[in-house]
Amino acid sequence: MLYLIMTTGRCNLSCRYCGGSFPDSLVPWEVKYRLDDLLDFLSKDREPIVAFYGGEPLLNTKLIGDLLDSMEPSKLVIQTNGLLARKLSPRLWRRFDAVLLSIDGREEVTDYYRGRGVYKRVLEAAAYIRKSGFKGDLIARMTVSEKSSILRDVLHLTSLGVFDHIHWQLDAVWSRDWGFKRWLRESYMPELTQLTSIWARKLSQGEVVGLVPLLGVLRALLFEPNPAPPCEAGVKAFAISTSGDILACPIAVDVEWGKLGSIESASPGELPGRVRIGSPCTTCKYFPVCGGRCLYAYMERLWGEEGFRLVCSSVKHLIEEVRRVKPAATRLLEEGVLSGEQLYYPKYNNTTEIIP
């Protein structure tokens, strides 16, 4: 199973769509449990995937170092803004299987949302991590919002030749409504159509551009249904707060349904399935691919039913666009132009949630 270990509730940035740190009262900025309790808890899972998460996880490199000196996870992942990349030694960077760096696309878009100079610092971090000898999957983790052009920002990131994969999440539901509906219709959905066509053209030439939402949807259409939800929150993925609480999802810090127990008293086997996606998703025809998208959004519906349906419309559009590619992808597999190995992504839960 996947464990998102929140090393601190604090963040060193205050991005426009997020607002920065969790309040100390909800996710303590210091770890409150003993390392041995965490190690005991994780030792009960034979193949734990460990992902460091925050706040900004690199604000607590001590926990990262101590944990990695004491255990060998089956896979090791971190989601970071990268600004403090040099705080972690090359020896530790080499142990990671996937590093997700937050960057929103072009410099002006990234710096508008994340702060002046952040774009350059993220690319410096990427260079440092690679120079450290990291050989794993370097993933750009975008948040896309009002100023984003999914076409231009994704193509910009692919043109850098820095990232193996690019994933994006919609700035929907968490913040106030910033004109999401109009942006979906006028910008995101038409540009997603264009982006998928460009991606499909590359596929036909035997080149798999690592766009996670497109690959993740194609995986479900070609190989097997996506998990529900695709991030596996509450099913096979759990967050461990700095308080020692086990959460169904790392955002579910202030809701009762999110709290599943604590590392001192619970064992991993007791956790799955206490909170699940249900109706209307389970009867939706897109469910085998969409998986209900996001457990938190499903439970909380912060933009109401209309907001929920609006986000659904973006998911359906994505799925239909990738569905158009399926016959060609099947043919390319049969002809041996592409292999299943190339198209099956992600191969393990690397914390990319697949459905934006």
Ligand code: SF4
């Ligand atoms: S498209 Fe909407 S209703 Fe359908 S499964 Fe996804 S989130 Fe649920």
Ligand code: SF4
């Ligand atoms: S996609 Fe939703 S449910 Fe899954 S980890 Fe993210 S916020 Fe939580």
